[in-house]
Amino acid sequence: MSITSRLIVSTALAFATTISYAAPIVLTFEGIANNTAVGNFYNGGAGINYGISFSPDTLALIDQDKFAPGGGDAGNFANEPSPDTIMFFLNSNNAILNYSAGFEDGFSFFYSSATRGSVTVWDGLNGTGKLLGTLSLSVQNTLNCVGDPTGEFCNWTPLGITFDGRARSINFGGAADQTGFDDITFGSEIAGGKPKPVPLPATAALVVVGLLALRRKN
Numbered sequence: 001m002s003i004t005s006r007l008i009v010s011t012a013l014a015f016a017t018t019i020s021y022a023a024p025i026v027l028t029f030e031g032i033a034n035n036t037a038v039g040n041f042y043n044g045g046a047g048i049n050y051g052i053s054f055s056p057d058t059l060a061l062i063d064q065d066k067f068a069p070g071g072g073d074a075g076n077f078a079n080e081p082s083p084d085t086i087m088f089f090l091n092s093n094n095a096i097l098n099y100s101a102g103f104e105d106g107f108s109f110f111y112s113s114a115t116r117g118s119v120t121v122w123d124g125l126n127g128t129g130k131l132l133g134t135l136s137l138s139v140q141n142t143l144n145c146v147g148d149p150t151g152e153f154c155n156w157t158p159l160g161i162t163f164d165g166r167a168r169s170i171n172f173g174g175a176a177d178q179t180g181f182d183d184i185t186f187g188s189e190i191a192g193g194k195p196k197p198v199p200l201p202a203t204a205a206l207v208v209v210g211l212l213a214l215r216r217k218n
């Protein structure tokens, strides 16, 4: 292999590294039973094991339209981003998400709220350490609504932030009881995650490499 072709190979590898990054993690809460604690569902439970745990008063809630009329104490919501399950906190003093491995770059979710509130991002576990960011929630749960077919918490707004450092916990205590969450997203400020980057087609990559090679000769 000549020095020229080694240079071309290293250029191609650099391209591959630049255009690939970890896909954001999105928690949809699908698969958790109605009025059941989220708890360790995503921490070695029945869901994907992300090492993400929720404090005890965190419940999954399923849209009441999924049940027969009068068929239980289910969710009064509509138009949830990923049907039919959302998450909410019963107790504002105990509304913590811990992500032991931590995450970077961004945090986001969809919410529907009947009260103003805030959600905070921390670099330590259990809402401790350095405050990395605050997301402010407004009262918007009934705005511009049509049901699916019914539910008063029918407007869901994406909300997200970017931050520096590595986050390990979220405190939802400023938004408990009157706020629903869905598609909680780690690693992106866009709720539900960014579209996956499209890898360069092989032919396009070869053209780029070829052009670089041509330029190097000049």
Ligand SMILES: [Ca+2]
Residues within 6 Å of the ligand: 063, 065, 077, 078, 079, 080, 083, 084, 148
């Ligand atoms: Ca629904």
Ligand SMILES: [Ca+2]
Residues within 6 Å of the ligand: 063, 064, 065, 076, 077, 078, 079, 147, 148, 149, 150, 151
């Ligand atoms: Ca509904």
Ligand SMILES: [Ca+2]
Residues within 6 Å of the ligand: 028, 029, 030, 080, 081, 082, 083, 084, 085, 086, 182, 183
């Ligand atoms: Ca969902």
